[in-house]
Amino acid sequence: DQQVKQNSPSLSVQEGRISILNCDYTNSMFDYFLWYKKYPAEGPTFLISISSIKDKNEDGRFTVFLNKSAKHLSLHIVPSQPGDSAVYFCAASVGSGNTGKLIFGQGTTLQVKP
């Protein structure tokens, strides 16, 4: 029962262009969503989050969009840089507090070509 799905295992984009990573979820109780970035041999690091009361959250080059009716969120990286090459995980939770449990997607490997 995969409650959070990232259907694209990999994505390749040219430096300077936009990267769009997608994530779908099935549990309508989820109300908090996060994106993590993971480099090889390191643990995931938090990137950006969004609450279900919003449809967009922006932080520098990173923007997360949430479409609740479609149960879909996406991460936009503009402009993409070679250092952005990593595995990106989306995660969802019921509640944003510390007692919430993160449910992760399978991850999408992003390669940004110079």
Add this chain to the structure above:
Amino acid sequence: EAGVAQSPRYKIIEKRQSVAFWCNPISGHATLYWYQQILGQGPKLLIQFQNNGVVDDSQLPKDRFSAERLKGVDSTLKIQPAKLEDSAVYLCASSPGTGLETQYFGPGTRLLVL
């Protein structure tokens, strides 16, 4: 500030053997998590501690997995006996307890069961 430390970084064992992983969280972090990440999947929460008490262990296979957090600081995760399907990266994370995005992950222990 030192990050989450984990050891060993790599471990190879044969099935039915026992193995233990160690985690030292960021100083002062009350909450500690153990995740299992199987190749091609996202991290899955195994157990969550608040200080030295268990908050959630609903996905911990208790017939073979055990975890403890002595004195509310370091933690160990044990598998006894190991199965082939336990091959994965075991991630430890800690949080000061102020929100989901404040989970800081360690580099993980890569376990291979032959």
